[in-house]
Amino acid sequence: MNDTFQLDGASVPFAPGQTVMQAALAAGHYIPHLCYHPEFKPHGSCKLCTVKIGNHTAASCTMPAEAGLEIESDIEELNALRRTLVQMLFAEGNHFCPSCEKSGNCVLQALGYDLEVHTAGFRHMYPDRPLDASHPEILLDFNRCVLCELCVRASGEVDGKSVFALAGRGITKHLIVNSASGLLKDTNIALTDKAMEVCPVGVILKKRVGFSKPIGERRYDQRPISAQALDDAPRTPTGAKHE
Amino acid sequence: MNDITHRPKKLKIATTSLAGCFGCHMSFLDIDERILPLLDLIEFDRSPITDIKHCGPCDIGLIEGGICNAENVHVLREFRRNCKILISIGACAVTGGLPAQRNHLDLGSCLTEVYLTEPGLAHGHIPNDPELPLPLDKVHPLHEVVKIDYFIPGCPPSGDAIWKFLTDLIAGKTPELGHGLIKYD
Numbered sequence: 001m002n003d004t005f006q007l008d009g010a011s012v013p014f015a016p017g018q019t020v021m022q023a024a025l026a027a028g029h030y031i032p033h034l035c036y037h038p039e040f041k042p043h044g045s046c047k048l049c050t051v052k053i054g055n056h057t058a059a060s061c062t063m064p065a066e067a068g069l070e071i072e073s074d075i076e077e078l079n080a081l082r083r084t085l086v087q088m089l090f091a092e093g094n095h096f097c098p099s100c101e102k103s104g105n106c107v108l109q110a111l112g113y114d115l116e117v118h119t120a121g122f123r124h125m126y127p128d129r130p131l132d133a134s135h136p137e138i139l140l141d142f143n144r145c146v147l148c149e150l151c152v153r154a155s156g157e158v159d160g161k162s163v164f165a166l167a168g169r170g171i172t173k174h175l176i177v178n179s180a181s182g183l184l185k186d187t188n189i190a191l192t193d194k195a196m197e198v199c200p201v202g203v204i205l206k207k208r209v210g211f212s213k214p215i216g217e218r219r220y221d222q223r224p225i226s227a228q229a230l231d232d233a234p235r236t237p238t239g240a241k242h243e
Numbered sequence: 244m245n246d247i248t249h250r251p252k253k254l255k256i257a258t259t260s261l262a263g264c265f266g267c268h269m270s271f272l273d274i275d276e277r278i279l280p281l282l283d284l285i286e287f288d289r290s291p292i293t294d295i296k297h298c299g300p301c302d303i304g305l306i307e308g309g310i311c312n313a314e315n316v317h318v319l320r321e322f323r324r325n326c327k328i329l330i331s332i333g334a335c336a337v338t339g340g341l342p343a344q345r346n347h348l349d350l351g352s353c354l355t356e357v358y359l360t361e362p363g364l365a366h367g368h369i370p371n372d373p374e375l376p377l378p379l380d381k382v383h384p385l386h387e388v389v390k391i392d393y394f395i396p397g398c399p400p401s402g403d404a405i406w407k408f409l410t411d412l413i414a415g416k417t418p419e420l421g422h423g424l425i426k427y428d
Contacts, residue, residue, distance in 0.1 A: 096344060097427035098334055098398035104428070113425045119337050119394035123387055126339075128347035215428070224422045 003067035007051075008074050014065035021049055021061040024073075025233035030226045031073050032082055032115070034107055034200060035148035036061040038234050040157065043149055048082050048111065083115045091122035094143035095201070101210035102202030104218025108146060110225035132177065134185035138196070139205045145175045146201055155195035163187045163195060175203065254302040254413060257288040257326060261315040262342045262382060263308025265291070266399040267333035271305075273402025284413055298322055303412070304329045307399075309339045310383040314376035323389040328412070331385045332405070334398040334427065343382040350380045393418060397426050 002013035005020070007029050014023035019042060024031050035046035044062040051060045052072040060073070072078070089095075089108060097103045111117075129142040147166060152175075155163040163184075167176045179186035189195065196204060215221065220228065260268060268291055274281065289298040298304065304326030310316055323329055334340040345353055358369045385391050395408050404424040411418035 090338075095427075096334070096338065096340065098341070099344070100428075109427055112427065113422065116419060116421075116425060118396055118420075118425070119331070119384075119386065119391075121386070124339060124343070124384065126343065126346040126381075 003065075005065055005067060005069035005071060007071045012065075018065045019061055020051065020058075020063045020065050020069075020071060023065045024060065025230060028230055029073075030229055031060050032111060032226070033061060033229070034111060034146065035150065037150055037153075037198060038232065040150065040153045040198075043153070046085070046146070046148060048085055050078060050081070052078060079115060082111075083117050084121075086112050086115060086117050087119070087121045089146050090117070090120035091124050092127070093125075093145065093201075094127055095120075100144065100202040101205055102144075102199075104213070104215065104221055106202060106220075107200030107225065110220040110228075113220065114224050114226050129174065132184050134183040135189070136185070137191055137207055138184055138189065139207050140175075140177070140184055141203055141205065142175055144201045145203045147173055147175070148200060150198040150200065151175075151195045151204055154198045155189070155193065158194035159189075161188055161193065161195075163189045163193075253283075254285045255288050255300070256285045256290070256303045256305065257298045257301045257322060258290040258292070258305040259298075259307075259318060259322065260291070261306060261308035261318060261336070261385075262311035263333060263335045263340075265307070267307035267336075267397075267405075270333075270397075270399035270402050271405050274406045275402070277406055281409070298325045301326045302328065303409075305332050306330070306385060307333045307336050309335045309342055310379065310385065310388055311342050312376040312378045316379075316388060319385060319389055328392045329385075329389070330393045330395060330408075331391045332395045333400060334396065336385050337394050337396050339382045339384045340398065343384075346381045350378060354378075395420075398428055400424075400426070 004011045004013050007024055010029060012023050012027045012029060021031055021033065021036055021042070025038070031049050031051065033046070033049040035043045036049060042061040044059040047059060049060045050057050052075070053069055086108065090112065095108065097109055100106070103109060127143050131142070132140040149166060151164045152166060155161050162178055165176050165178055166173055168174050176182065177184050177187060191206060196206065258268065287293045288301050289295040298321050304322040306319065306322060306329065310319060331337045335342060339346065354369045358364060358367045395404060397404060401424065404420055407420060407424055408418040
C-alpha cells in the first residue's frame with residue numbers, strides 16, 4: 001500500500017524519494033511551475049510552485065513528499081502571488097510577445113495566460129542586453145532570460161559541455177556564455193544538445209526556423225499549460241494516470 | 244404604450260488610438276454584426292467611429308497605443324478625467340509594444356538616423372513644425388501615466404476577446420478572458 005498526502009483535498013500517492021511536485025504531476029494534479037523540469041534536478045528558484053502546508057510555505061519542486069501532509073496549492077492566496085511573480089518577470093525582461101519566435105510555445109507566456117495575467121502592472125525595465133548572433137546556427141536574446149538555469153543544468157548535466165552559466169548577483173544577475181570571448185561561436189554547442197530544447201522562453205533560438213508554425217497550431221494555442229504539463233509529466237508506478 | 248422611458252440609459256463609450264496602429268480598432272470592428280446589439284446598450288462619444296474630437300463624460304474609455312509624445316499624454320489625461328472606467332487595449336497600451344522597442348536607444352540618434360543619415364535621404368531634415376507634438380524620450384504603457392482600471396492584452400486582442408470583455412463589463416461582472424481569448428501576441 002502506498003503512502004499518500006492531501007493536495008487541495010485530493011489524495012495523492014507517492015513513492016519514497018519523490019517530491020511533492022513529482023508525485024502531484026504523476027497523479028494528474030497540476031501545480032504551476034517555471035524552473036522545474038521533470039528531467040532535471042529541481043532548482044527551487046522561480047517560486048511559482050510554492051504551496052501551503054498549514055501555516056508555512058515551500059517550493060513543491062524541492063519539498064520531499066511525506067505521508068499525511070495537508071497541502072494547499074490551487075487557492076486564490078497563492079495564485080495571486082504567482083500572478084505577481086509572473087508580472088515581475090514580464091516587467092524585468094523584454095517580453096514583447098508579438099516579435100518573439102517563441103510566442104505560442106513559451107512557458108512564461110502560457111503561465112500568464114493560465115493565471116489570467118492581463119498586464120505586467122509594474123514599470124517595465126526595458127533591458128538593453130546585446131544579442132549574441134555570433135554562432136552560425138543559434139541566436140541568443142538575453143533580454144528574455146528568466147534565470148531558470150535550465151540551459152545551465154542541461155548543458156552541464158546532460159551535454160557535459162557547461163556552455164552556459166549565471167553570473168552576478170541580485171538585479172545584475174545574468175546569463176553568460178562559457179568561452180574566452182564570451183561568444184557562443186567559440187563554444188562547442190551543437191543543435192542536437194539538450195540545452196537547445198529546454199529554454200522555457202525565447203533566449204536560445206535556432207536560426208532561420210522562426211514562426212514556422214502558424215498561430216493556432218503552436219504548443220499552447222490548443223491546450224493551456226495546466227493541461228499540457230500533465231501530458232509531459234513522467235508517470236510513476238504509484239501515480240495513477242489521470243483521465 | 245411608449246416604453247422608451249423605461250429603457251436603461253445607454254452607456255457612453257469613448258475610444259482612441261495613441262501610439263498605436265489602429266489595429267485594435269480594426270479588431271473591435273471584427274465583432275461584426277454584434278455591433279448592432281451592442282449599440283442597443285452603448286453609444287459612442289469621442290471615437291474614430293464618430294469623429295467626435297473631444298471626450299465628454301463617459302462610462303468607459305478604450306485606449307489603444309502607448310504614450311510616445313506630448314499630445315498622447317494630453318489625450319490620455321482627457322480620457323482619464325472623463326471616463327469612469329479606463330481600459331488599456333492591446334500590446335502597445337498595455338506594455339508600450341512595438342514603439343517601446345526604441346526605449347533602449349537615444350531619441351536624438353533615432354531621429355538623426357531616420358531623417359538625416361539613412362541612405363537616400365539627401366537634403367532631409369528632422370521635422371520641426373511647431374504643430375507637431377514633441378516626442379518623449381521613452382515610450383510608456385498607459386498605466387505608467389494614469390490609473391488604468393482594466394487591461395485587454397493582445398496584438399491585437401481578437402474581436403471575440405473584446406466582445407467577451409465588454410459584455411462582461413456591461414453586465415456588471417469582473418471581465419475574464421480565459422484560454423483561447425487571452426493572448427499577448
